[in-house]
Amino acid sequence: MARHARYDRKTALEKAVGLFWEKGYHGSSMKQIEQALDMRPGSIYATFGSKDGLFSEALAAYAEQGGRELAVHLKNFDSIVEGLQDYLRSIACSCGDEHAAPSRACMIVKTLLESSNTHPALAAQANSILAAIEHSIAELLEQARARGELVQSADSRRLARLLQAQIMGLRSMGERNLDPEAMQDLGDDMAAILDRYRTQH
Amino acid sequence: MARHARYDRKTALEKAVGLFWEKGYHGSSMKQIEQALDMRPGSIYATFGSKDGLFSEALAAYAEQGGRELAVHLKNFDSIVEGLQDYLRSIACSCGDEHAAPSRACMIVKTLLESSNTHPALAAQANSILAAIEHSIAELLEQARARGELVQSADSRRLARLLQAQIMGLRSMGERNLDPEAMQDLGDDMAAILDRYRTQH
DNA sequence: CTCCTTTTTGAACGATTGCTCAATTACGAC
DNA sequence: GTCGTAATTGAGCAATCGTTCAAAAAGGAG
Numbered sequence: 001m002a003r004h005a006r007y008d009r010k011t012a013l014e015k016a017v018g019l020f021w022e023k024g025y026h027g028s029s030m031k032q033i034e035q036a037l038d039m040r041p042g043s044i045y046a047t048f049g050s051k052d053g054l055f056s057e058a059l060a061a062y063a064e065q066g067g068r069e070l071a072v073h074l075k076n077f078d079s080i081v082e083g084l085q086d087y088l089r090s091i092a093c094s095c096g097d098e099h100a101a102p103s104r105a106c107m108i109v110k111t112l113l114e115s116s117n118t119h120p121a122l123a124a125q126a127n128s129i130l131a132a133i134e135h136s137i138a139e140l141l142e143q144a145r146a147r148g149e150l151v152q153s154a155d156s157r158r159l160a161r162l163l164q165a166q167i168m169g170l171r172s173m174g175e176r177n178l179d180p181e182a183m184q185d186l187g188d189d190m191a192a193i194l195d196r197y198r199t200q201h
Numbered sequence: 202m203a204r205h206a207r208y209d210r211k212t213a214l215e216k217a218v219g220l221f222w223e224k225g226y227h228g229s230s231m232k233q234i235e236q237a238l239d240m241r242p243g244s245i246y247a248t249f250g251s252k253d254g255l256f257s258e259a260l261a262a263y264a265e266q267g268g269r270e271l272a273v274h275l276k277n278f279d280s281i282v283e284g285l286q287d288y289l290r291s292i293a294c295s296c297g298d299e300h301a302a303p304s305r306a307c308m309i310v311k312t313l314l315e316s317s318n319t320h321p322a323l324a325a326q327a328n329s330i331l332a333a334i335e336h337s338i339a340e341l342l343e344q345a346r347a348r349g350e351l352v353q354s355a356d357s358r359r360l361a362r363l364l365q366a367q368i369m370g371l372r373s374m375g376e377r378n379l380d381p382e383a384m385q386d387l388g389d390d391m392a393a394i395l396d397r398y399r400t401q402h
Numbered sequence: 403c404t405c406c407t408t409t410t411t412g413a414a415c416g417a418t419t420g421c422t423c424a425a426t427t428a429c430g431a432c
Numbered sequence: 433g434t435c436g437t438a439a440t441t442g443a444g445c446a447a448t449c450g451t452t453c454a455a456a457a458a459g460g461a462g
Contacts, residue, residue: 003429003439026227027319030420040441041421051420105314109373113311116376117304118228127377161374161383162390169370172310173362175317176328182362189363193394204408204458231450241411242451252450403462410457419448426441432434 009047012037016058017065022102024114025055025122056125062107063129067136080144081198084137084163085191091170092187096180104174106167108133134160154197166190210248213238217259218266223303225315226256226323257326263308264330268337281345282399285338285364286392292371293388297381305375307368309334335361355398367391 019028019036030051034041048054070087077083095104103110108126115122138160144150150159170190174183220229220237231252235242249255271288278284296305304311309327316323339361345351351360371391375384 003427003437005439006428007439022318024227024315024319026225027315029418031418042423042442043440045421046439103318105317110314112376113306113373114225114228114315116306117223118225123376130377155386158383158386158390161379161387165367165370165374165387165391167370168373169366169368172314172369172373173366175313175324176331178362182359185359186362186366189359190366192397196393196397204410204460206409207458208409230448232448243412243453244410246451247409405462406460408457408459411453411455413453413455415450415452417449417451420446422445423443424441425443426439428439429437431436 007037007039007043007047012039012047013057013061016054017062017107018102020055020058021062021107021110024110025119026114052121055122059107059111059122059125059129063133066106066108067133074140079149080140080147081149081194084140085194088166088170088191089184089187091167091174092183092190093180095171095174095183104171106171109168109172130164134164137163148199150197151199159197162193166193208238208240208244208248213240213248214258214262217255218263218308219303221256221259222263222308222311225311226320227315253322256323260308260312260323260326260330264334267307267309268334275341280350281341281348282350282395285341286395289367289371289392290385290388292368292375293384293391294381296372296375296384305372307372310369310373331365335365338364349400351398352400360398363394367394 015036015038016033019033023032030041030044033044033051033054037044039047044054048057073087073090074080074083077086094100108129111122112126112130115126117123134157138157141150141154141156141159141163145152145154145156150156170186173186178186216237217234220233224233231242231245234245234252234255238245240248245255249258274288274291275281275284278287295301309330312323313327313331316327318324335358339358342351342355342357342360342364346353346355346357351357371387374387379387
């Protein structure tokens with residue numbers, strides 16, 4: 001063995017997530033990345049291979065963290081549906097804080113829209129992440145239906161897509177900097193959409 | 202008078218809309234713009250001032266065209282609410298065609314997400330366009346409420362934001378390349394959300 | 403035709419892009 | 433201490449970025 005690695009891969013990735021989430025792929029230059037990670041180009045390329053590679057890992061890390069956040073929210077509720085409704089409301093609420101997160105919008109959606117016609121590899125990755133999220137939401141809803149929270153006629157996969165579209169719309173609206181009150185109303189209205197599919201009104 | 206202008210400003214703008222809508226601001230280089238407009242840099246700068254200026258005009262042109270499309274849809278329906286519902290379904294349907302438009306997603310939302318933390322001027326323009334759209338939807342809904350299409354308790358401005366978020370989510374989902382059938386279901390489900398606020402049954 | 407005006411052209415600018423690699427530095431083994 | 437290995441550095445690469453401007457081209461007026 002010889003010299004220690006000065007940089008922790010995980011914390012470097014977190015900083016990369018912060019920058020890329022805020023400014024996007026094309027909006028983040030290597031010079032800004034060097035500054036954000038406090039690493040020189042050689043170290044960055046030795047560790048992550050390329051800007052593309054770094055972004056790809058950052059996107060994956062972001063998605064994993066997002067999944068954990070949803071899971072935490074659900075643990076606080078006996079009812080799955082109520083957990084999902086609270087999740088929507090909490091997104092709406094967090095969009096009130098100005099600079100709480102690097103961006104109010106979802107990094108995955110930002111990446112999808114930015115790269116869909118310019119960077120096929122990134123678009124494919126964003127797409128597969130969104131498909132995975134859709135699938136896990138569908139599983140949650142199917143579980144909720146089995147528990148009797150949802151009406152039997154509810155199509156869990158179809159409802160999952162509706163729910164995912166709500167999240168996309170909600171978080172994109174967050175970038176508009178509306179009144180916190182308006183955002184909260186929006187979160188409530190989206191949560192209310194789920195009531196349509198519940199057994200007890 | 203002397204030499205004629207070889208380029209028509211309006212058709213040049215249409216071509217610019219096509220490129221920028223597809224690839225975004227950072228994703229469209231001046232070289233690509235020159236090719237798309239069939240203009241040399243000098244002419245472009247003489248006509249539009251800068252890449253920023255061209256993008257700004259293209260975004261405004263896109264928004265205007267989008268407004269006209271909504272107006273056309275509404276003309277086909279006696280009921281405002283049914284017109285809006287059909288508008289949602291038609292968006293979902295047009296996301297089925299692969300290369301009908303430069304992009305399935307909305308150029309205004311793409312611009313907002315891309316520029317919110319990198320290009321304040323563009324973000325402000327996208328924001329004001331979205332505010333204007335929200336306002337005109339709210340006026341439509343208020344009109345619908347006055348006509349008795351919507352329940353008296355409906356808050357038209359709040360409902361307008363819910364509707365706008367639906368459109369954002371729907372068109373962003375379009376970039377995912379789902380089955381046309383899934384997109385159509387999504388459009389139907391979003392249209393059904395409006396039923397909650399209608400008077401009859 | 404000859405002027406005069408206006409538009410178009412494209413070579414070329416300085417700045418920035420993502421990226422490389424030889425030199426330097428820092429640590430563990432001995 | 434000396435040596436060997438691995439990580440870090442940063443000057444600098446070729447390419448591309450958005451942009452400029454003097455020169456060329458194209459029409460109308462006389």
